[in-house]
Amino acid sequence: MRKLIYILIPGLAAFSACQRKLEVDSMSNFKVTADSTLYHAGGNATFTFTGSPNTITFYSGEPGHVYDLRNRVSEAGKAVLQFSSALNAGAQTGSLALMASTDFKGVAGTDTVTTVANIKAATWTDISSRGKFATNTTATASGAIDLTDMAGKPVFLAFKYLGQAGSIQNKWTITGLTVTNTLKDGSVYTIANLLANNSPITANFGGVPTYSPGWVAYPVSNTFTWVVSAGTSLVITGAATAALATADAEAWTIMGPVDLTKVTPDVGVAIKGITLPLPYYTYVYGKAGSYKATFIANSATRDNSTSSISTLDLTIQ
Numbered sequence: 512m513r514k515l516i517y518i519l520i521p522g523l524a525a526f527s528a529c530q531r532k533l534e535v536d537s538m539s540n541f542k543v544t545a546d547s548t549l550y551h552a553g554g555n556a557t558f559t560f561t562g563s564p565n566t567i568t569f570y571s572g573e574p575g576h577v578y579d580l581r582n583r584v585s586e587a588g589k590a591v592l593q594f595s596s597a598l599n600a601g602a603q604t605g606s607l608a609l610m611a612s613t614d615f616k617g618v619a620g621t622d623t624v625t626t627v628a629n630i631k632a633a634t635w636t637d638i639s640s641r642g643k644f645a646t647n648t649t650a651t652a653s654g655a656i657d658l659t660d661m662a663g664k665p666v667f668l669a670f671k672y673l674g675q676a677g678s679i680q681n682k683w684t685i686t687g688l689t690v691t692n693t694l695k696d697g698s699v700y701t702i703a704n705l706l707a708n709n710s711p712i713t714a715n716f717g718g719v720p721t722y723s724p725g726w727v728a729y730p731v732s733n734t735f736t737w738v739v740s741a742g743t744s745l746v747i748t749g750a751a752t753a754a755l756a757t758a759d760a761e762a763w764t765i766m767g768p769v770d771l772t773k774v775t776p777d778v779g780v781a782i783k784g785i786t787l788p789l790p791y792y793t794y795v796y797g798k799a800g801s802y803k804a805t806f807i808a809n810s811a812t813r814d815n816s817t818s819s820i821s822t823l824d825l826t827i828q
Contacts, residue, residue, distance in 0.1 A: 562809035572802030574698035575716030601681035643756030674760035680749025699711035718778030
């Protein structure tokens with residue numbers, strides 16, 4: 512019986528140890544210092560750390576990397592549409608128009624009848640005069656088409672094609688299309704382009720993916736329709752000969768809805784993982800200005816976690 516007691520007591524101690532919660536390292540001793548608060552653009556800013564957090568995330572304070580804007584998804588700026596067009600066949604005038612609507616009810620999938628009815632019922636504004644269109648086969652840049660006056664409501668953008676009976680109908684190619692939102696600090700966000708709606712836009716500041724609404728094509732009259740090559744082009748070819756142009760044609764390709772104030776949340780950069788210590792970190796600011804550098808330190812166990820935020824105001828000359 513005495514032997515059994517001796518065996519049980521160490522066992523109980525081990526069980527008690529297993530039940531004890533793992534304590535997370537305190538963040539009270541985490542501090543960040545800089546070798547200066549004044550640097551020259553292109554020079555090294557060196558930050559020194561005390562404490563031993565598991566991870567550190569760095570927000571430089573530059574556009575796209577501001578800690579206080581990490582949850583921002585909308586900001587009024589200058590919304591601009593740009594694209595290139597090429598006229599590859601035909602000489603009919605007024606065959607292509609750039610249209611915008613804020614009350615289009617949307618497409619109805621494969622239900623062409625309902626979608627065409629929605630197109631006809633919507634209020635469309637012809638904004639073709641805001642940009643340039645090709646007059647021949649040479650790809651012509653539209654220039655910056657300002658859409659800022661349409662911000663505030665989701666916007667549908669469309670190219671409306673018209674072909675006339677009796678002569679060769681035009682062929683149009685649209686490439687390089689983007690819609691951007693440029694903020695006062697100079698940061699530019701691509702909010703729409705020619706990509707399909709399941710392909711993330713990578714032109715922004717990373718971290719949080721954003722998606723273009725994608726393009727769809729519907730013939731309204733006749734059978735000619737736009738060919739949408741996701742990420743590449745929008746192309747429509749009408750009747751290739753006068754003999755084939757027996758009737759007028761109308762076809763639309765539409766993208767939307769687009770939020771012209773859309774931005775992606777600002778993101779930080781992970782500069783320390785859990786495996787290696789990080790006594791200091793060096794960063795280069797490329798432009799003059801005032802920046803708030805923010806460091807988020809985290810430590811965690813299976814039972815608990817804690818974090819600490821340190822900020823430094825820097826001036827870059």
